[in-house]
């Protein structure tokens with residue numbers, strides 16, 4: 001990798017005047033950018049990408065310049081160092097790439113429309129205007145926008161508009177900020193606006209394709225989240241407004257542009273009358289994540305992308321902290337335990353995974369840093385572990401000092417550890433750096449050796465791994481006081497087991513609360529003691545026991561066959577997190593069976609055994625008085641019951657479909673709609689049903705309904721319909737490129753559709769690269785494929801296709817990781833399938 005010099009070292013801007021004239025008709029942008037700053041050398045470089053530079057002036061005089069596409073550079077020769085004002089005139093194309101300045105397409109009442117929006121993280125501001133496009137290069141910005149404006153259009157930016165003159169919209173000067181957080185948008189928008197207790201204007205904006213009440217949920221969450229953060233951080237929201245804007249075409253989930261947060265529509269708008277609780281919870285955490293960034297990331301920004309975790313890990317923890325405060329009845333940390341925690345534990349166990357903190361220079365590699373399981377999930381878990389260690393008082397005091405010291409400026413990871421460590425009176429940095437800088441995590445083995453309760457740590461791997469003798473400083477959180485608070489050594493003797501067991505009167509456990517990033521392998525005696533008393537444990541502890549056993553089985557430290565007999569113990573639980581984890585294990589057993597075999601039939605029987613009482617207890621239709629747990633449990637057990645081909649469930653779902661078919665399928669309760677639609681397509685699906693659903697998909701503005709239709713249609717067993725479906729993959733009027741991955745993944749996971757999906761991606765890889773390449777979501781097509789493949793044949797094909805792409809910038813780690821993931825799974829199945837399947841049939845029959 002070439003060592004690039006940061007452009008900021010040569011030229012340090014303090015102020016930008018940005019003028020943009022954007023024409024949607026001609027798809028052209030013409031612009032003039034005036035930058036005032038300090039030249040540290042005479043030969044400076046400014047970022048640009050795809051701009052046609054017309055002229056460059058320094059201090060009002062034309063100067064010579066060259067452009068260099070390789071480095072995204074505009075090189076300018078100045079006559080002297082010191083303060084200088086540059087004026088750059090240029091043109092640029094308006095492209096459909098979902099990066100830089102780009103159009104989003106949508107339809108209202110059959111009329112095609114577009115909204116222009118922006119996406120500048122990580123380094124796409126340079127596609128919109130010349131700038132020092134590095135997070136450290138903070139400056140103030142005056143933005144002025146002209147466009148082919150029609151009556152009734154709205155234009156938004158980070159700051160409020162202050163005047164319009166000759167069709168040019170002028171926005172107030174920003175505070176000192178990074179280029180990747182600049183944003184603006186215009187088009188026909190509807191909005192709802194409110195004000196926080198402290199006077200911050202909060203608004204939600206969306207296209208008029210949405211019903212007005214679809215904006216209400218987000219407005220309420222956003223307002224209360226900002227109020228929460230102002231209190232928690234003890235630092236006022238720094239801008240006059242906080243706009244949330246849903247864009248019809250959006251690559252990531254959402255983007256924390258300062259004062260103008262942009263979202264994928266699915267993560268902002270929702271039907272308040274028919275949306276499942278888990279979707280509401282997800283949307284709430286996306287909003288609170290982005291709003292956490294308004295301080296953490298926007299007010300104080302990482303100095304360079306290697307500290308991306310400072311932004312993302314922290315926002316990922318705070319999204320839960322804030323939702324837990326504003327919606328305590330949701331018990332939102334349970335969602336953390338069933339989504340982020342297993343994602344982090346699974347991915348972080350593969351050798352070759354990145355650490356949370358990663359050195360990076362090449363711009364193509366920066367986007368590859370956004371590994372959601374590591375920088376988001378593991379990083380958040382690491383911070384949750386720190387929070388549990390220092391407590392909220394010290395955390396808040398540390399944060400307040402951190403914001404005060406670095407606001408409108410930049411920071412490094414060490415600055416955060418120091419601020420919190422000082423507030424807590426603890427060497428936080430030394431503990432946390434073992435988690436931040438090292439990839440992977442430990443398995444703590446708890447054993448009775450010669451009567452002594454002994455703990456040891458070693459790195460846990462799923463698949464082959466090179467043991468580099470890594471050690472972590474582990475917050476143990478044991479339920480026995482004799483165990484150390486922090487386990488820093490490789491081995492610890494806690495004491496004489498019989499004596500400890502008597503004194504404590506309960507089975508020995510570590511990682512109580514499941515807040516530390518490690519798993520536990522108890523020896524047979526200790527595990528039996530825990531399992532004998534499992535009913536007295538809380539839901540998170542039960543989840544943890546199943547989760548750790550599942551991971552140990554993935555890592556071949558125990559056999560899946562040993563877990564199978566434990567499943568019925570948990571099947572009657574009324575806790576949705578226990579049920580979620582139980583079915584995570586049960587669903588993992590599917591990889592061991594061949595479709596339509598005797599083994600598959602036994603597994604179906606087991607699923608029926610596990611789920612039938614719960615289906616009877618909960619019923620198909622949600623009840624208004626039921627608990628959140630029941631509401632969240634129902635989808636798991638219905639899914640299991642349909643997998644088991646339970647005739648009553650199949651018939652019940654069919655009857656619900658028939659009842660709604662003539663009226664409105666979207667009106668089926670969102671809690672069960674996916675299962676009703678998928679059951680219909682799988683078991684009764686005519687071409688007419690298929691076409692009708694596809695038509696609904698095209699017409700609807702309700703993202704969760706659309707997701708249900710996608711999951712239903714991709715499950716079709718019909719070869720003719722599968723062919724038809726693949727035909728729509730590249731039709732952006734039907735399936736937007738941002739949504740395509742879910743369709744691909746759905747079809748790939750369908751035994752009848754896998755070949756068609758796999759053929760499509762291999763044949764049309766270039767089209768995919770042209771359409772979503774250069775975008776952070778691109779490599780996740782490889783990831784989702786690797787999560788499904790499990791046969792030697794597919795492994796060979798996967799390698800044959802992806803190995804030649806190993807040297808593509810930004811894809812190297814993902815491809816090598818994913819080959820290993822499939823290889824490991826194929827080996828595991830080969831080694832275990834007989835014993836797993838006989839354990840299943842023993843229990844099922």
Ligand SMILES: [Zn+2]
Nearest residue numbers: 289293312315
């Ligand atoms: Zn984020």
